[in-house]
Amino acid sequence: MPLGELSFSYARSGGAGGQNVNKVSSKATLRWPVRATTRLPADVHERFLKRFAHRLTGDGEILITSSRFRDRGRNVADCVERLRGMLAEVATPPRPRKPTRPTRSAAEARLADKRRRSRKKQTRRGGGFHEE
Numbered sequence: 498m499p500l501g502e503l504s505f506s507y508a509r510s511g512g513a514g515g516q517n518v519n520k521v522s523s524k525a526t527l528r529w530p531v532r533a534t535t536r537l538p539a540d541v542h543e544r545f546l547k548r549f550a551h552r553l554t555g556d557g558e559i560l561i562t563s564s565r566f567r568d569r570g571r572n573v574a575d576c577v578e579r580l581r582g583m584l585a586e587v588a589t590p591p592r593p594r595k596p597t598r599p600t601r602s603a604a605e606a607r608l609a610d611k612r613r614r615s616r617k618k619q620t621r622r623g624g625g626f627h628e629e
Contacts, residue, residue: 500577502529503527503528503577504527505525505526505528506525506526507522507523507524507525508522508526509521509522510524510567511524512564521569523564523566523567523568524562524564524572525563525573525575525576526560526561526576527560527561527573527577528558529558529561530556530557530558531545531546531549531557531558532546532553532557532558541584541587544587545587548586549583559580561579561580562576563579
């Protein structure tokens with residue numbers, strides 16, 4: 498985990514908080530410049546960018562905010578833990594899919610179902626009167 502590249506900012510949290518809610522900045526926002534980092538292996542870096550592309554800012558940073566807890570330290574730890582989870586998610590490469598074929602009985606059942614559905618719809622058509 499590239500702890501030296503992380504930067505935090507703080508703001509007032511929303512929601513219940515008692516007397517201190519309007520004067521204590523306990524919400525933590527973690528910023529990490531993912532595109533600029535050199536501390537991740539290339540394959541993990543590529544998978545991270547692909548998997549979390551929708552979460553990146555225009556500058557290539559990832560933002561993670563936490564206001565689950567009432568104190569700043571626990572919210573910072575929560576942000577770091579969520580980033581750690583995101584990195585763990587892309588740490589191992591996905592297993593390649595083995596191409597398979599449907600069994601003969603499955604193919605025959607599918608075709609038989611198509612024939613049944615076709616016959617059912619043909620009977621619905623019927624020969625009605627047409628005005629010309």
